[in-house]
Amino acid sequence: MSETGESHQRRLTRNVNELLQELRVAQAGVQILFGFLLSIAFTDKYASISGHVRVTHLVTVLCAAAAVAFLTAPAAWHRVLFRQGRREEVVRTGNAFALVGLAFLALAMTGTVLLVVEVILPTWAAIVVGALALVVFSGLWFVAPLSTKGAEHRERP
Template structure:
C-alpha cells in the first residue's frame, strides 16, 4: 500500500474513533435521562396528572428513545461494517446519525424541562421555560458551531474543512 492510502486509512480510523468517543458522552446522558423518564410513569403522582402532561411525557420519552437509537447506531454500523473497508461510509453516516441523535436529545432534554415546569408553573410559563431550554440547546449545539464554521469560511475562503 502506498503512503497516501495509508494516511487516508489512518485518517478514517481516527475519524471513526473520534466519532465513537464523542458518542459515548452523549449516550451516557441520554440513557440516564431515558431511565428517569421511564420511571416517572410508575409513580403514584403520575396517575393523578392531566392528559397534556402525560402527552408531554410520552413525546419526551419518544424523543429520548429516538436519541438513543440514533446515538448508538454509529457503533452498530461500525461493528457490522468495520471489516469490509467501509470506514468512510461509517464516518459519513455516523456523523449524520450523531447530529440527528443530538437533535432528539435536545428535544428530550427540553421536553423534560417542560414536563417539570408544567408540574410547578402555570401552562404559559412552563411553555416559555421549555422553549428557553430548547433555544439554549439548539443555540449551543447547532447554531453556535454553524456560525463559527461560517465565520471561519468567510475569513479564509480557501480553507476546506
C-alpha cells in the first residue's frame, strides 16, 4: 500500500488509464493535422511551390507520421499485453512513447506553421515565425514542466 492507501495494482491501473486518456487528446489533434498535411500534396498550388517548401512539407509529414506512431503505440501495447500482468511495463514504455510522440508533434506543428507562413511572408520571416513556434511548443510542453519539477524538489526538505 502507498501513503494514500492505494495498492500497487490499483495505482498501475490508474496510471494506464490516465496515460491513455491523455493520449486521446493528442491523438485526435495529430491525426487531423496528418490528414491536412497529406491533402496539401493533392492541391493545384502544390505543383508550383518551390523545392525547399516541398522538403519542409515532406519533413513535416514524416514528423506527423512519427507522432501518430508514437502517440498510438501505448494503446497498442496495452491491448497486446492486456491481462498479462505487465501494466508496469505498459506505463513505463507508454510514457516514453508519449514523450517522443509529443516531441514529433511539436516538430510537425512547427513545420505546419512554417509552411503556412511561407505562403504569406518572405522566407526569412517564415523561419523566424517557425523558430518562435518551436520555442513555444518546446517551452510549454517540455521546458516549463521540467523546470517546475526541479523547483518542487528543491523546496522539499
